[in-house]
Amino acid sequence: MKKDQIYINHWLQLKPYTNETNIDLYYLNICNTIYAKIDIGEKIVLLSYISQDDLKMLTCFIVSYFEDVISKIGFWETFQQQYKSQNNKQLPFYAIANQDYNEGDINIQDISFLIWYYINTIQKEHSISPFNKFILDISLSAMEVFEEEYEYVPENDKLKTCYTLAKNVDFYDVREFIQKVIFSGFLFYPDINQRHDLELEELLLEKKDEEEYMKLSYIREFRETYTFNKKSSLLAMSASEWGYHFLKNTHQKTQGAETISKRVVGFFLYKNQDKNLIYLEHIASGKSFELTKKSFDDYNNLKEDEILYIGLVKWEGYWWFSGNYYKQEFNADLILDQKNSAVDRASVNFLNPTEYTQSFLEDQKKTFLKLNKGSLTITLPENKVDDFIQSFITHHNDTLKLSKEEIKESEERIKKEGFFHEEFSNQEEDQNFIDVNEKVVLFFNPSSGIEIFYGLETIFPNETHNSNLLEITKSDIISLLFSPEYSPELIHYFIKKFKNKVSILKESPLKEYIAELDFLLQFSKINHYEEQNRITFIGNS
Structure with missing residues (x-):
């Protein structure tokens, strides 16, 4: 029978790598120390809202905040800077006096907020108040452990390296970095990460009898949608917005992350091409799109007025292929359906003045x-x-x-x-x-x-x-x-x-x-x- 403790596989769910280091084991030990300090009464209350596995992940989540601040990774700082720019204060809900709050350091109010955020995103059936007693009690217990460890805990340089973007990059490098931020960053684990995984699991169950290549296309499409068109519960920001602000707050070059558009996916007519660009027409709206050949290897096999189903994202002034693609011969019925579809016309509304x-x-x-x-x-x-x-x-x-x-x-x-x-x-x-x-x-x-x-x-x-x-x-x-x-x-x-x-x-x-x-x-x-x-x-x- 397994002990009631947290294992390394729990901890690594909040990391962009799969092989632990000695530093990961050090932080895992902190997780178990805090988990053991949660008394039976608090566990009973928590388990009425979340599962035991979610409770273990909550502990890892809190310790990941500690690791993030100690190692100067930048997730918590990025959230705080964005929240502060919108609301002119450090944190939602909790009263903060200058003498008992050290911005850029470990704070009990931060821990309380993160517990509230975790519980209210990992489950949606109950709305838990940020002033619930068990939130304060667990925050106090965690803070005691963090204060004891503060002088000795090591920085996780491996983790910091993972969230460093190279200097000479293209759209796909930036996309990969943004996906790492949103799908592996601890801050988004209970929110956009879990939503993505649960919805994808439901879809694959529904499509279980389809060919393997189709399942892979669904997985790719889902990841693309969450990367470019979904928003986080924190501040309703997109993955590309978080990626941009993360790079900015960690003093890295933003590499055009601020220019990334929402993703357009749908049916296009191929019109023509030149040395650098492929010219497409979005069928539903009639809008013209210029696709860079840097992102599309199959340009020599395109025929005029062929229909392409393709995903496009704009980066640094050019549209790049992103996601799935297939083509078919000219089809008048499909074109008529597209031109009569309000939904497909609206998919490019974000490009228009309002x-x-x-x-x-x-x-x-x-x-x-x-x-x-x-x-x-x-x-x-x-x-x-x-x-x-x-x-x-x-x-x-x-x-x-x-x-x-x-x-x-x-x-x-x-x-x-x-x-x-x-x-x-x-x-x-x-x-x-x-x-x-x-x-x-x-x-x-x-x-x-x-x-x-x-x-x-x-x-x-x-x-x-x-x-x-x-x-x-x-x-x-x-x-x-x-x-x-x-x-x-x-x-x-x-x-x-x-x-x-x-x-x-x-x-x-x-x-x-x-x-x-x-x-x-x-x-x-x-x-x-x-x-x-x-x-x-x-x-x-």
């Missing part, structure tokens, strides 16, 4: 406010939602002065490609499934259009039912703050409108959460930071 989008949304917002007595939310019975939306469409089309043909075309486009939930676009067919007693909240999000939510009628009552605000509980607010389905804009709207009307917002931990609202929304709603704006197109687009 002035038109913002102007369009502002016009929609005015219509919504006019129709709804100046409020951005309205609570309706489910069977009245379709009527409200149709009224909204009619009023907005009237302001645009569209012809009958344009109105009909816009309504068809809404049904086909609109942002509204599917159940509302098919209500004529689904009337039997609508619950007349079910309440639905509609919110006009100034950044994306109308959003529809169930179960929020108490939190967002109509003006004539403001007494319902007395029924709001702490659990309601915590769910609103932490649930990924509710947009950041909805939360800001709620706080602005009801901060002085809902007394529990002034109680702990809600008042501390509200003080850190931007950080908390970045943390809990990363899907909203990853997505492109979703717009309900009404009228000309």
Whole structure:
């Protein structure tokens, strides 16, 4: 029977290498010292939220922070510098007095924050308060061990070397470094690293009967998506943003990491080429892309108007092939489908200025406010939602002065490609499934259009039912703050409108959460930071 202790395989999960050194064994011993100091009561509490293996990894995670600061690796410093630049203070949640906090050194507040972060990312079922007693108790125990070891603990030079980028590099070297930061750096283990592994595991289970080469392509595609298009729970930053700031904070040349774009993946028409570049047309949007031949060896085998499915990333002014690629003959049906796909057109929206989008949304917002007595939310019975939306469409089309043909075309486009939930676009067919007693909240999000939510009628009552605000509980607010389905804009709207009307917002931990609202929304709603704006197109687009 195995002892209840931490083994080297646990520790190495937080490292970019697989063979331990004597220094790794030294830090492993510190892990076990801290793990042994967690008393049975604290373990019982922790194990009600996370598994025993996750508890062991939490200990390794805390000690990796110690190693990072001692060895001057740079992960913790990079996070602190970025947080401080956004919030003008050292750390979320915890009160810091200058005399009891040494920036750049080991601090108990850092440990407490990291425990909070770990537990709230490794599991999502429970929202654990940063002021929970067991967090403080474990932080105190860890700090005692760190203070005892401080004068003797060795620096991990091998680890520092792993996070040093060479001087003469190309896009693929920079990509590899960024992937090492995000997939091997201790700071991202409970977050983006675990999300990547769990989602990939689910996908491969679903595709278990496919050929091996297809499975490898899924793995490659997944890694590419997480490298360029996903965000971390910490500060909602991408891997390339973390890579850039890590290089900058560790006084290395950034090697163009700041120029890396989001990844575009989709169908392109091959047009022609010259000595250095391959000219492609993104089928859905019609946009032109210039692919550097440095990144694509198969350029001699391309034929005009062949269709390429390919991933592209821009680095230092040029598009580079990144991920998977295959080609096929010209296909008119595929091209038509692509040109009619709002999703595929939107995949390159990040390349466009947003002035038109913002102007369009502002016009929609005015219509919504006019129709709804100046409020951005309205609570309706489910069977009245379709009527409200149709009224909204009619009023907005009237302001645009569209012809009958344009109105009909816009309504068809809404049904086909609109942002509204599917159940509302098919209500004529689904009337039997609508619950007349079910309440639905509609919110006009100034950044994306109308959003529809169930179960929020108490939190967002109509003006004539403001007494319902007395029924709001702490659990309601915590769910609103932490649930990924509710947009950041909805939360800001709620706080602005009801901060002085809902007394529990002034109680702990809600008042501390509200003080850190931007950080908390970045943390809990990363899907909203990853997505492109979703717009309900009404009228000309």
